[in-house]
Amino acid sequence: MRTALDAMGGDHAPQPNIDGAIAALQGDPNLEVVLVGEEGLLEDLVGKSGYSGERLEIRHADGVVEMCEKPTDALRSKPNCSIAVCWQMMASRDVDAVVSAGHTGAVVAAGLRTRLFLKGVKRPGIAVAVPTIAGQSVLMDVGANPAARPEHLYQYGIMGEIYAREVLEVQDVRVGLMNIGSEDGKGTELVQEAHALLSTRPLKDRYIGNVEGRGVYQGEADVIICEGFVGNVVLKVSEGVAQMMLGTVAKTVVENLSSEREHAGNLLRKMSQRFVHNESGGAPLLGIDGICIIGHGSSNAQSITNALRVATTFRDRRINSQIVEAIAAHKVS
Amino acid sequence: MRTALDAMGGDHAPQPNIDGAIAALQGDPNLEVVLVGEEGLLEDLVGKSGYSGERLEIRHADGVVEMCEKPTDALRSKPNCSIAVCWQMMASRDVDAVVSAGHTGAVVAAGLRTRLFLKGVKRPGIAVAVPTIAGQSVLMDVGANPAARPEHLYQYGIMGEIYAREVLEVQDVRVGLMNIGSEDGKGTELVQEAHALLSTRPLKDRYIGNVEGRGVYQGEADVIICEGFVGNVVLKVSEGVAQMMLGTVAKTVVENLSSEREHAGNLLRKMSQRFVHNESGGAPLLGIDGICIIGHGSSNAQSITNALRVATTFRDRRINSQIVEAIAAHKVS
Incomplete structure (x- = not known):
């Protein structure tokens, strides 16, 4: 397994990216990682890390897409930025996978350009696992496809089911459709047509119908299909609410305790790990002929290690062959 | 002020509806309330309440739209159900306002039929106030209009600004557009066109541009415009996350304390009032020639009293004349 890691992508890059890569290499003797980014800087940091193995390579790239930049503009002005070079390597089959914690829009835009x-x-669509009362559920798409059609949502159901089953190891995956009511005939034309496709075709034994916003966090379905705009808003709103709730609990509950204030604070911080930091290992861009794992912008070394591991699991479980077979068996005109 | 109250609408109706109406009458000598619902039942309950004033009237209605029913079907099979009678009374100018904590879809469907x-x-669109770190913000629309066009979103900006300013008493209202990135050129065609309208017309001194999901709960804007599907999903997802977080804090933090467990539990319950119960007084359906306030399904007597008060504020502040004037001044083809 040979993976290109966008060494410059992420709020804290490149240090946690390098540390995370080294930890992943130490845990997997069959892994090779190509750090993509400023050669001089990366050589310096790898030297300081004391890592001396041969499975860590450096590939130069010019610049990085900053979080404030518009992806298309940035990719035009910096054609050899770190994420662009990662995808060029995957397009030429020099690597099996791309892992990046950089600007999600840029990771997707650079990837879709390759037409892989x-x-x-x-x-293709992004599948992301979110924590629920019951454990976790997959939301797909959360922003790769801004103009979804019913057949795209249908294919997200197929791909999301395989991902949940094979990578997240969910048994008897239940696929739901994000909607504004649980009855038939609810929602926009797009979701109504997607509902009809999902209900009548072979996916139907996995399809449980409409799921409302409240149901997502009750764990009513293991995979929840939505179009990219809605998914992206849901993801960010959820993070916003979770952060607000944790902050308010800290201020109005924990701060008002006396003898157990410190203990309660520690418990709250421990709990918050599950909700605020992405420990699940990143979100795959599904439907790509290759492997692309997108990490959270705030990734630390552990998150990078997890994302590299998920990329390997992706290959080991033959996710892409399974997707191709399932799509062929569920052909939509 | 004469208000029709859907006495049968709400998870706990009709008792809290009657109690809430009586409390509102006691607080406002100029208020008249018409309880709309099963006459015999309501007469019995009003008799038991001991209220003897003349400002509480009962109007018979046959049945109620149940939460599990499809609004259009229910309104067809029960043309004289409580919410339908409320709207008939407003259409004939027998009342100034309608207040209901029943099935939101049915309240809207029955209202839109009157073409008022x-x-x-x-x-018309539903504006709902949600709690944020900074206080509260208004989301509009949260589900009245399933097929929004750019000019609808633009008008939601105009109406939401007036509501936030006059009813919620926000100074220097900032209007934002829910989007999946903060830069220009983000999002679907719908939001891009709405952004263009909001940016170039007179609303622009109130318009602060795109707001992402995370920004909503940071209080980045006082009014956040979105189309009904997105708004409804956001509202329910937010409730779902808030409930999950409160439940998890109770279980993993509060339950693991010893001497201060009870104290922490009380503080958490007190805090949760702000997030889980709707204390703000319900959500108006804006754009109606009349007043319609939609309460949360779980409304208690206090929520009903608040909703009745908001309906009165709505009239006192001349919200509708202001909307008509502002819409005329900001005409969209």
Whole structure:
């Protein structure tokens, strides 16, 4: 397994990226990582790390897409930035996977340019696992596809089911459709048509119907399909609410305790790990002929290690062959 | 002020509706309330309440739209159900306002049937106040209009600004557009066109641009415009996350304390009032030639009293004349 890691992507890059890569290499003797970014800087930091193995390579790239930049503009002005070079390596089959904690829009835009779509897949989508009362559920798409059509949502159901089953190891995956009511005939034309496709075709034994916003966090479904705009808003709103709630509990509950204030504070911080930091190992861009794992912007070394491991699991479980087979078996005109 | 109260609408109706109406009458000598619902039942309960004033009237209605029913079907099979009678009374100018904590979809569907739109308003929308770190913000629309066009979103900006300023008493209202990035050129065609309208017309001195999901709960804007599907999902997802967080804090923090467990539990319950119960007094359907306040399904007597008070404030502040004037001044083709 040979993976290109966007060494410059992420709020704290490149240090946690390098540390995370080294930890992943130490845990997996069959892994090779190519650090993509400023050569001089990376050589210096790898030297300081004391890592001397041969499975860590450096590939130069010019610049990085900053979080404030518009992806298309940035990729035009910096054609050899770190994420662009990662995808060039995957397009030329120099690597099996790309891992980045950089600007999600740029990771997707650079990837879609390569047109590395899996056979039969109409539009790739990002699948992200979110914590729920019951454990976790997958939301797909959360922003790769801004103009979804019913057949795209249908294919997200197929791809999301495989991802949840094989990578997250969920048994008897239940696929739901994000909607504004649980009855039939609810929602926009897009979701109504997607509902009809999901209900009548072979996916139907996995499809449980509409899921409302409240149901997502009750764990009503293991995979929740939505179009990219809605998914992205849901993801960010959820993070916003979780952070607000944790902050308010700290201020109005923990701060008002006396003898157990410190203990309660520690418990709250421990709990918050599950909700605020992404420990799940990043979100795959599904439907790509290759492997692309997108980490959270705030990734630390552990998150990078996890993302590199998920990329390997992705290959080991043959996710892409399974997607191609399932898409072929569920052909939509 | 004469208000029709859907006495049968709400998870706990009709008792809290009657109690809430009586409390509102006691607080406002100029208020008249018409309880709309099963006459015999309501007479019995009002008799038991000991209220003897003349400002509480009962109007018979046959049945109620249940939460599990599809609004259009229910309104067809029960044309004289409580919410339908409320709207008939407003259409015939027998009352100034309708207040209901029943099935939101049915309240809206019954209302839109009357075609009581304010002059110039293309589509009414529901504005709801949500708690944020900074206080509260208004989301609009949260589900009245399932097929929004850019000019509808633009008008939601105009109406939401007036509501926030006059009813919620926000000074220098900042209007934002829910989007998946803060830069220009982000999002679907709908939001891009709405952004262009909001940026170039007179609303621009109140318009602060795109707001991301995370920004909503940071209080980045006082009014956040979105189309009904997105708004409804955001509202329910937010409730779901808030409930999950409160439940997890109770279980993993509070339950693991010893001497201060009870104290912490009380503080948490007190805090949760702000997030889980709707104390703000309900959500108006803006753009209607009349007043319609939609309460949360879980409304208790206090929530009903608040909703009745908001309806009165709505009239006192001349919200509808202000909307008509502003819409005329900001005419969109």
